[in-house]
Amino acid sequence: MFSNTQPRQNTGDFLKKLFLGKNILSRLILINTVIFLLVNIVGLFALLFNLSAASFISPLAKLLALPADLSLLASKPWTIFTYMFLQEGFFHLLFNMVMLYFGGLIFQEYLNQQKLLWTYIFGGLFGGIFFVISFNVFPAFNALSYISIAMGASASVLAIIIAISTYVPDYSVHLLFVGRLKLKYLAIAFILIDLLSIRADNPGGHIAHLGGALWGFLYAYSLKRNNDVYKILYGFKLPKFTWSKKEKRFDTPRADSGRPLSDDEYNYKRSASQEEIDLILDKISKSGYGSLSKKEKELLFKTSNKS
Template identity: 55%
Template sequence: MNPYNSTNIFDSARIFFNRRSVLPQLILINAGVFILVYLSNLIFWLFQLKTENGLSFLTHWLAVPSSFSSLILKPWTVITYMFLHEGFFHLFFNMLILYFGGSIFLQYLNEKQLLKTYILGGLSGAVFYILSFNFFPVFFDSNPFAIALGASASVLAIMIAIATYVPQYTVHLFLIGPIRLKYLALIFIIIDIFSIQGGNPGGHIAHLGGAFWGFLYIYLLKGGTDLFSFPDFFIRKSKMRASYKNQNFRKDDFGRPITDDEYNQRKNAEQKVIDSILDKISKKGYESLSSKEKEILFKNSNHKR
């Protein structure tokens, strides 16, 4: 799926990362942190420099610890851990799912809500992880030196959020075929639940924390409650302009003043078109749209930002 409708994958990537929007910037930040940590680890490895528990310097100070005594000394780690990855494939698959889920998310919701879901989903994952390692006896022995890192909780929060918002949305996966988002989300959750007894229990518990937030946020949003106002860290802000002319009139596409009734009629007509496109997506998937319908949907998503 290519929401930017480019001619090939390279042009698509160039256009995507040239856009000043939340989704590409989140991916670039994760990639940038990965490169920074890798170079730091390389230097420390060359000089055989290690920190406590054999961790590299940046990992020690950016990964979130499960121990309350360590967390008090590094409270920022509940944020930094969600941009930190331990290997290339860890980063690659998280960013692939972030792009996939985030692109669908932005077809229906706005950039501020995407950023909110990413950050607060990561925080929810950290809370689940920390509380579990301090509550369940099975983790008591490893609690003093356990850490968590990765964007998985944030990414899963976005996937579960959009699956909760449009559960009937159909995606086409390689080797699998068409599958509705609600079933894909359920597969993710089942995998994490059955993987807790494996080699990375803290990570899978954090994933479930992110999933919990994604579901809760959309459940409340559908009920009319958009939790927490969030600053526009990565969102383009238009320059403020003062105007004292024609304040009682709106203008059409040609600059002519129109009344509020005319404006509302046009908006209602536009919304009907958008609703019909979204209904088509929920029944047949994004790829069933014509080029014109994709263009209308893309322009509408930009207007929400």
């Protein structure tokens, strides 16, 4: 849908990098794709063996989708998280992943992978909360709350797009059939489309999109004022395992003395390192890569090799 200039590569290499890359963007796309396949495979078996009541919704999708009804939500609280990775229709998946890919690429030009991950998650959470509250507060939706569910990455994706549009509003992208357009105008268009579409056949989806958009705006607004609300989360990271032919070994972070780091020490070092990287990225966005010192370039290079 939109693009910035990227070097050409063959389709095989592109798909391999897209789905098997070690970066957060590739992993988000892979998770969404795998869940899509699982949901539809389970749905196919349920249909063939009459394991589910007549429905176009896979039994697994029902388990992962976010219900608007509060009593149903209380019995499936995990759905406030799982719904944001759930796409049942192929074109639903395709559109969301294309938007996530291009929006994520621009996001990572100015911000880092951890910010991308947390914007995806919190954008989805905000979208889900907006959806549930709206269907239980507004009289127009009360009668629909029992049968209404939300699924899809759209709120998360829109959070990413609105966040980067707020952070660098004058960044230009090339739109098919439209030409070059600044992100701020694209963001306004997305929001207006969702606002005007609430009266259509999918009000819950558009309300969730607006919740994600609100989070993206609030996060970027605070970030431009040097207030990163994700900072407390940067210390949390899944442990890394290294594998050898003889054995599998868990790499434990160690202090200079050789003893293992405590959780507090590790989280402090991780947070301090992240702050340095954020300052370097801010410097690049303002003055360009050439403004970095030799030490800053080395730190950025080492960090990128760890990702």
